[in-house]
Amino acid sequence: MLKVRLSKQGYKKNPFFRIVTIDEKRKNRGASIDILGYWHKLRDDVKLDVEKLNYWIDKGAIVSKTVKGLAEKARK
Numbered sequence: 001m002l003k004v005r006l007s008k009q010g011y012k013k014n015p016f017f018r019i020v021t022i023d024e025k026r027k028n029r030g031a032s033i034d035i036l037g038y039w040h041k042l043r044d045d046v047k048l049d050v051e052k053l054n055y056w057i058d059k060g061a062i063v064s065k066t067v068k069g070l071a072e073k074a075r076k
Helices: 050-058 065-075
Strands: 002-011 014-023 034-040 045-048
Touching: 002 050, 002 065, 034 050, 045 065, 050 065
Parallel strands: none
Antiparallel strands: 002 014, 014 034, 034 045
16 A cells, blocks of 8 residues: 655754655655655755645555645645
C-alpha cells in the first residue's frame, strides 16, 4: 500500500522533512518512490508539487494527516 507522508532529513535541532510517496511497510528513512516537495519546520517553508500529489492520490495512495494540512497551506 502506498502512502504520502513525511520523511525526516536534516540534523539535530534543525528538522527538515521531505514529502514523499513510499511503500507503507518501509521505514521512515527508507527508499522513497517519489519526492513531492519539502517542509522546513523552523522557517515554516513549504513547497509541494500539487500535480504529483493528485497523481498519487488517483493511484490510491493514502495521505497522512500532516501532509493534508501542509497541502492546504501550500495551495494558499
